[in-house]
Amino acid sequence: MTPHNEAEKGDFAETVLLPGDPERAEWMAETFLEAPRCVNRRRGALGFTGRYRGKPVSIQSTGIGVSSFLIYAHELLDFHGVKTLIRTGTCGGLSAEVPLRGLVVSQSVRAENADSGQVFGLYAAAGPDPALLARALQRAETLGIEHRAGLTICSDIFYHPKGRARYAEAMALGALAVDMETSALYRISAHFGARALSLLNVVDHVTNGEQTDYSERQELFTDMTRLALEVAAES
Numbered sequence: 467m468t469p470h471n472e473a474e475k476g477d478f479a480e481t482v483l484l485p486g487d488p489e490r491a492e493w494m495a496e497t498f499l500e501a502p503r504c505v506n507r508r509r510g511a512l513g514f515t516g517r518y519r520g521k522p523v524s525i526q527s528t529g530i531g532v533s534s535f536l537i538y539a540h541e542l543l544d545f546h547g548v549k550t551l552i553r554t555g556t557c558g559g560l561s562a563e564v565p566l567r568g569l570v571v572s573q574s575v576r577a578e579n580a581d582s583g584q585v586f587g588l589y590a591a592a593g594p595d596p597a598l599l600a601r602a603l604q605r606a607e608t609l610g611i612e613h614r615a616g617l618t619i620c621s622d623i624f625y626h627p628k629g630r631a632r633y634a635e636a637m638a639l640g641a642l643a644v645d646m647e648t649s650a651l652y653r654i655s656a657h658f659g660a661r662a663l664s665l666l667n668v669v670d671h672v673t674n675g676e677q678t679d680y681s682e683r684q685e686l687f688t689d690m691t692r693l694a695l696e697v698a699a700e701s
């Protein structure tokens with residue numbers, strides 16, 4: 467048990483999928499895992515452990531933003547001895563290359579800027595684990611899962627007084643999408659010697675203002691969840 471997670475040692479598998487939203491965690495566990503059991507309900511940050519293709523896998527929701535994410539990731543890595551973290555998140559599309567509802571594989575990540583606060587400075591910059599990334603790209607090909615791999619940006623600020631203009635620099639760099647946790651995921655995982663990868667579905671598009679509806683979200687996450695679990699099963 468840790469301050470934010472009631473699971474006991476041994477309740478989490480060595481590989482944990484990390485959606486931000488607890489409802490997504492529950493849907494992923496109930497839809498894809500064999501014999502899922504809930505291992506955490508504290509603060510409503512649902513966590514589950516089950517099996518996928520016979521292999522133990524856990525799913526833990528992490529809330530919104532770096533501060534919340536780092537609490538769950540730290541306790542998984544430090545107390546539960548987790549070795550592999552795969553984020554199954556949502557993002558805002560920044561490039562016409564990625565359609566609304568499309569899947570983005572974060573091949574590298576850039577923290578947005580100093581506005582995002584000190585949390586990004588806690589750990590050295592890092593990227594995804596190369597073997598997990600290669601496996602995800604290869605499995606996406608064999609499963610026929612449409613995706614784009616590339617640079618993403620990460621900001622701890624969702625509402626910004628500059629509106630879309632805040633993304634001009636990132637878009638000029640060719641960034642595909644923005645989320646609020648991927649940089650922290652890669653940094654804290656490297657710090658603990660763990661492996662990490664971030665997969666993101668586009669739920670709104672910064673370039674044209676298109677948005678998905680929350681009610682369609684679960685179906686939207688099918689390919690991302692399958693891909694994350696296929697990578698987990700082989701890790």
Ligand SMILES: O=P(O)(O)O[C@H]1O[C@H](CO)[C@@H](O)[C@H]1O
Nearest residue numbers: 486487530531555556645646
């Ligand atoms: O849907 P999740 O995984 O929470 O991810 C995205 O959604 C939240 C903002 O709406 C942030 O956490 C952002 O990173």
Ligand SMILES: O=c1cc[nH]c(=O)[nH]1
Nearest residue numbers: 556557558644645646
């Ligand atoms: O962080 C996020 C997630 C979804 N959409 C955004 O615009 N930003």
